[in-house]
Amino acid sequence: MNHTQDKGRGWSWWYLLFVVQFIAVLWPPFYNSIEPSWMGIPYFYWYQMLWVIVAAVFTAVVHFATRR
Amino acid sequence: MQGVNWVALIVFILLFASVSWLGFAAARWRRGDLDQLHEWGLGGRRFGTLITWFLVGGDLYTAYTFIAVPALAFGSGALAFFAVPYTIVIYPILFLVFPRLWYVCHKRGYITAGDFVKGRFGNRWLALAITITGIVATMPYIALQLVGIQVVVGALGISGTGFMAEMPLLIAFAVLAAFTYSSGLRAPASIAIVKDILIYITAFAAVIIIPMQLGGFGKIFAAVPPAKVILAAPGANTTGAYSAYATLALGSALALFLYPHSLTGILSASSGRAIRRNAAMLPGYTFMLGLLALIGFFAIAAGVDKLPEYAEGFKQFKNNFAVPALLLHSFPSWFVGVAFAAIGIGALVPAAIMSIAAANLYTRNIHREFINKNPTDKEESQIAKWVSLIVKVGALAFILFVPTQYAIQLQLLGGIWIIQTLPAVMLGAYTRWFNSWALLVGWAVGTFAGTWMAIAADLKPTFPLHFAGYTFPGYTAFYTVVLNLALAVILTPVFNALSARQGRIDETLAGDYYA
Numbered sequence: 001m002n003h004t005q006d007k008g009r010g011w012s013w014w015y016l017l018f019v020v021q022f023i024a025v026l027w028p029p030f031y032n033s034i035e036p037s038w039m040g041i042p043y044f045y046w047y048q049m050l051w052v053i054v055a056a057v058f059t060a061v062v063h064f065a066t067r068r
Numbered sequence: 069m070q071g072v073n074w075v076a077l078i079v080f081i082l083l084f085a086s087v088s089w090l091g092f093a094a095a096r097w098r099r100g101d102l103d104q105l106h107e108w109g110l111g112g113r114r115f116g117t118l119i120t121w122f123l124v125g126g127d128l129y130t131a132y133t134f135i136a137v138p139a140l141a142f143g144s145g146a147l148a149f150f151a152v153p154y155t156i157v158i159y160p161i162l163f164l165v166f167p168r169l170w171y172v173c174h175k176r177g178y179i180t181a182g183d184f185v186k187g188r189f190g191n192r193w194l195a196l197a198i199t200i201t202g203i204v205a206t207m208p209y210i211a212l213q214l215v216g217i218q219v220v221v222g223a224l225g226i227s228g229t230g231f232m233a234e235m236p237l238l239i240a241f242a243v244l245a246a247f248t249y250s251s252g253l254r255a256p257a258s259i260a261i262v263k264d265i266l267i268y269i270t271a272f273a274a275v276i277i278i279p280m281q282l283g284g285f286g287k288i289f290a291a292v293p294p295a296k297v298i299l300a301a302p303g304a305n306t307t308g309a310y311s312a313y314a315t316l317a318l319g320s321a322l323a324l325f326l327y328p329h330s331l332t333g334i335l336s337a338s339s340g341r342a343i344r345r346n347a348a349m350l351p352g353y354t355f356m357l358g359l360l361a362l363i364g365f366f367a368i369a370a371g372v373d374k375l376p377e378y379a380e381g382f383k384q385f386k387n388n389f390a391v392p393a394l395l396l397h398s399f400p401s402w403f404v405g406v407a408f409a410a411i412g413i414g415a416l417v418p419a420a421i422m423s424i425a426a427a428n429l430y431t432r433n434i435h436r437e438f439i440n441k442n443p444t445d446k447e448e449s450q451i452a453k454w455v456s457l458i459v460k461v462g463a464l465a466f467i468l469f470v471p472t473q474y475a476i477q478l479q480l481l482g483g484i485w486i487i488q489t490l491p492a493v494m495l496g497a498y499t500r501w502f503n504s505w506a507l508l509v510g511w512a513v514g515t516f517a518g519t520w521m522a523i524a525a526d527l528k529p530t531f532p533l534h535f536a537g538y539t540f541p542g543y544t545a546f547y548t549v550v551l552n553l554a555l556a557v558i559l560t561p562v563f564n565a566l567s568a569r570q571g572r573i574d575e576t577l578a579g580d581y582y583a
Contacts, residue, residue, distance in 0.1 A: 018164075022157055025153035025317070026157065028313050028314060032146075032301070033298060034297060037289075039284075039285055044149070049358045051152075052155075052355045052358060053355070055156045056351035059163060063348055
């Protein structure tokens with residue numbers, strides 16, 4: 001009974017997606033610039049807003065991939 | 069200040085009155101026996117994915133956030149945007165740690181972090197430290213919600229002297245206290261739905277209409293002083309604004325779900341799976357928070373602080389008046405009423421949950437542990453109801469008699485204190501390896517070091533750490549929790565060697581942590 005459940009509790013390679021989003025948003029040199037701006041919005045702002053959406057998608061992917 | 073804005077005031081009062089009614093009616097929603105603590109204080113753990121989304125969202129994204137984040141953008145520029153990476157990285161943490169915590173709390177009947185730590189480590193003093201930290205960190209947070217109400221009430225043009233000036237706040241608080249007492253967690257859960265709809269309408273209207281009025285984003289950012297648009301590049305031998313930005317985001321994220329009100333929101337979910345789903349859905353609020361932060365820049369471009377009609381508001385509330393002033397400046401009165409009601413109601417939801425969380429902590433981990441070991445269910449829930457009232461009166465007294473600045477500073481210290489519970493609560497969900505006395509020493513040193521560093525840094529959130537000729541400005545909470553953790557790791561084998569008996573009292577089983 002427990003075998004399939006055990007798989008869901010341990011490490012999953014899908015969690016690397018979380019590492020990617022941590023690095024992408026916690027390393028300011030990646031995004032601390034005005035250009036390329038989009039619709040007048042500096043890169044600094046739209047990059048981080050874009051990552052809100054990407055991170056939500058990543059989390060959803062991990063949820064479905066590791067669902068028991 | 070301008071006179072009373074009657075249209076806005078009437079809309080505000082109507083919306084406020086209808087959610088108050090909702091708060092009382094909520095006692096009959098998914099009816100349960102409110103004489104049991106888990107029914108009153110956790111809504112019977114029956115909230116599904118969607119209600120949990122509203123409840124946790126209403127809990128974490130508070131009225132103070134909606135006022136303070138744009139105010140920080142207005143005053144300091146790009147640094148305020150750390151709220152976005154902060155509320156991005158909290159969700160992997162929520163996803164990984166908190167379903168485990170939910171399962172063990174559900175199986176063992178735990179209601180608070182103190183319950184969990186007591187069960188996991190069998191050390192009542194460690195549990196007491198966690199409990200007191202939770203209560204002390206929550207109090208100024210409740211007080212700050214009142215600042216949100218104060219700002220919008222002031223912006224509606226209501227002013228007076230002495231007692232009369234505080235009447236709106238007193239009324240709002242009496243209503244809040246009454247429906248929390250009678251309905252428990254069901255009240256904020258139902259109100260959160262209305263509040264969120266209002267907030268989303270306001271945020272999207274502001275982000276679409278105001279840039280059109282101001283001539284587009286290009287013009288808005290051109291009006292912002294260049295030094296505020298992006299972070300200052302670090303100079304030689306320092307990591308400058310970069311390390312401050314990243315550690316503020318990460319430290320705040322690690323602290324957030326340790327707050328008692330966050331845990332209360334999470335534990336009221338009906339399943340661990342509902343929490344995992346929410347980790348993917350809650351970023352909806354993060355997106356809105358980012359939009360709201362941009363409103364601070366709109367306020368700079370609109371030059372609201374230069375307009376004579378808002379001079380008095382800025383004088384009284386400082387930068388916190390930026391958002392209300394911009395809304396007054398840009399929208400017709402009826403919509404200002406809707407927007408201000410959204411902020412005001414946005415204060416009621418977290419204030420209610422915070423007071424319930426603090427009440428649960430006192431009742432379970434202080435009263436039951438140290439005063440009356442065997443209360444009946446009814447006695448237990450009755451104590452919690454009274455404590456929720458006392459907590460709110462305390463917060464109200466704080467805001468009326470102590471300068472607002474102290475509430476803000478205490479809330480900052482609260483973040484530094486609450487993160488010290490991370491090793492016991494968050495890592496405790498994964499491992500029983502730590503020695504409970506080592507955790508207690510780590511907690512104590514982290515708390516004292518954090519408090520000292522915050523005071524040494526003039527009660528600013530970041531501390532300039534000097535090391536090997538370099539300066540690393542960073543969030544004090546982050547630095548001190550690293551210290552705390554290092555101590556817990558080093559001292560665990562030492563304490564284990566000193567006392568062989570210690571450390572084998574874990575009432576939870578490995579199987580308690582998953583479905």
